[in-house]
Amino acid sequence: MATKIPLLLAGVVIMATHCGGFYVPGVAPVEFNREEAVEVRAVKMTSVKTQLPFDYYSSPFCEPLGGKDYKAENLGEVLRGDRIVNTPYKIQMATPKGCSVLCDQKTFSEKQSKEMAERIKRSYFVHLIVDNLPCATKFELMETGQIQYEHGYRLGFEKDNVAYINNHLKFVLKYHSDDQLTYRVVGFEIEAKSVGSKNYDKEADGKCKIKDAAPQPINEKGPTEILFTYEVEWHQSDIRWASRWDIYLTMSDVQIHWFSIINSVVVVIFLSGILTMIMVRTLRKDIAKYNREDDLEETLEETGWKLVHGDVFRPPKHTKLLSSLIGAGVQIFSMAVITIFFAMLGMLSPASRGALMTAAIFLFVFMGVFAGFFSARLYKTMKGLQWKKSAIQTATLYPGIMFGTTFLLNFFIWGKHSSGALPFTTMLALLCMWFGISTPLVFLGYYFGYRKQPYQHPVRTNQIPRQVPEQQWYMNHWIGILMSGILPFGAMFIELFFIFSAIWENQFYYLFGFLFLVFIILVISVSQISIVMSYFQLCGEDYHWWWRSFIVSGGSAIYVLAYSVFYPICYRTTIGGGDHSLCQDYHWWWRSFIVSGGSAIYVLAYSVFYFYTKLEITEFIPTLLYFGYTFLMVVTFWILTGTIGFYAAYFFIRKIYGAIKID
Secondary structure, eight states: GGGTTGGGGOOOOHHHHHHOOOOOOOOOOEEEEEEEOEEEEEEEOOTTTTTOOOOOGHHHHHHHOOOOOOOOOOOHHHHTTTTOOOOOOOOOOBEEEEEEEEOOOOSEOOHHHHHHHHHHTTTEEEEEEEETTTOEEEEEETTTTOOEEEEESSEEETTTTTTEOOOOEEEEEEEEOOSSSSSEEEEEEEEEEOOOOOGEEOOOOOOOEOOOOOOOOOTTTTTTEEEEEEEEEEESSSSGGGGGTTTHHTTTTTHHHHHHHHHHHEEEEEEEHHHHHHIIIIIHHHHHHHOOSOGGGOOOOOOOOOOTTTTOOOOSSSSHHHHHHHHHHHHHHHHHHHHHHHHHHTTTTTTTTTTHHHHHHHHHHHTTHHHHHHHHHHHHHOOOOOOHHHHHHHHHHHHHHHHHHHHHHHHHHHHHOOTTTTOOOHHHHHHIIIIIIIHHHHHHHHHHHHHSOOOOOOOOOOSOOOOOOOOOOOGOOHHHHHHHHHHHTTHHHHHHHHHHHHSSSOOOOOHHHHHHHHHHHHHHHHHHHHHHHHHHHHHHEEEEEEOOOOOOSEEEEEEEHTTTTTTOOOOOEEEEEEETTTTTTHHHHHHHHHHTHHHHHHHHHHHHHHHHHHOOOSSSHHHHHHHHHHHHHHHHHHHHHHHHHHHHHHHHHHHHHHOOOOO
């Protein structure tokens, strides 16, 4: 389950690989001889109704005669809840097999029967793999007659409140051969059927014959006798090994992704038009007016954004917190760019099971050096002196929130005995990576970053801060957050739907080419909207672009959920007869960071909408897990977009104040 968090930053195939076959680096084809054994392994059982994966043998299936043999897994597979293990199915390459008994008739106890029936009613799917190719179930849409595939096969079905188990599997395998001497597996489908144990004719050699199609019910009030059987079909196919994943990767309509790209480009063009109008028309006129030398000095009256030149670079309070968040944002940004880029090249294909998650985690750990460097230089620019404490906060703030929340949620998963629960050794390994690799790298980056010269500001800061005039209603902080967030969210919400489908509905998400383009558009749109909002704020002579958080009941709860972890608690009070805020010393530094993350509000709102309209989760623990991991996704997205917007606004403000003459 923990792997659902970084998946928000990565998603589905490069267009070139979608149009033609490709070999994934590090994944070589396996060639079989005729009648050579082809191993069938089980991965896990999953359900979109519970979001709790289970080990295959957590249900009383037939076990191999030689005992269970779990495959060594990488970090990504463990985090995904995969527990790859061998099964007793006997399959030989290009050799059909009739109905065969898998093992002696099994008797489920009353407890096992109730558990199996419960999983069937919750629509659990079983996931098997052959030659690293996952099984799929083919079905036909009633309305259009179109053939579709779903991942895995259904554990059973429910009819009249009675659960029936699919105890007979028909393996439909496809092979490709160029020389008729060696063969490659290029297709793996399963047709699952429920057959009552009394509807078989068993033979002495392990063969069987199905007499009729009466299904096998699960007796929830007592023991249940079940016979597991299977058969194998092989078909020659023209599909080449390099294209065998096409049925999994082409399930989504590519035209929808192109529509998403066009929609995003329109948003960027709209923002670019506003920005061009400001930069070319308004801002150029302002700079020309401010730099005129023919007017008498005493007749000049400073107005607008030039009026706050002596306060615009005044360092805010809580500089350590701001620099720590910026450092975390740089770390997330670096990890996301590299991960999506290499995934776009096909190096993190679903065929490399768990590779995407493993790469994302290791990249995040090693990007700690950049987090420390940029955080330190910004902290020094804001005249911070306690660089060691700031380095510790940078190294622990965001990872601590992620690890602490995941660890807490993990207790609930452990309680359900789900394979999605992180083993103690994995938790220990993650802690070692955090404190043994990431934290030292953050300190190393902080050491070199703090030794660098701070960013140079084009204007001096006055000793006495000026008073900010009363602002118009539309310059309210929350209105600014909502206004700034809707356009970047609009540029990415279609891809967000496919990402959520991959995370919560066990779909493959592999259009990384589209995702890379959307990510670039997101960066551009966030930067542009941050610049626009910064300019409007300065024109209102408000250099206090501070950020606020206040805990209230009622309608503000959605904002508290997304931001309470990061905001200091600021109570409004009356000082000196006027209404002031105890947080009034925050400056534009905070405002540009928070407002830029406004699209995280819409991501949070969309996740709630997605939960109620697309998912069928009704139990408490799955609901808790969904919103817990969604909260972490929103926090990550907010820090990422906030960092992008902060740097865009920061360099924009340095640029415009460097273009005017200040006495």
